Amino acid sequence: xxxxxREVRAVQHRLWMSLAEEERFRRVGELFTLAKHQAEQRxxxxxxxxxxxxxxxxxxxxxxxxxxx
Numbered sequence: 001x002x003x004x005x006r007e008v009r010a011v012q013h014r015l016w017m018s019l020a021e022e023e024r025f026r027r028v029g030e031l032f033t034l035a036k037h038q039a040e041q042r043x044x045x046x047x048x049x050x051x052x053x054x055x056x057x058x059x060x061x062x063x064x065x066x067x068x069x
Contacts, residue, residue: 039060040052043055053065
């Protein structure tokens with residue numbers, strides 16, 4: 001979705017780049033953790049462990065986890 005104006009994106013970029021690299025990395029990690037937690041909350045209760053992991057993967061990455069042979 002692209003509903004943010006160029007001006008606002010420029011401000012966001014400027015603010016983001018004003019942070020230390022370590023702080024940006026930390027914040028991205030927190031956002032990923034939050035997204036994973038939300039995906040876990042959406043998982044149906046009756047899934048097996050492997051089905052639950054596959055559900056969470058699909059929610060986070062938008063495609064199914066490849067089969068490992």
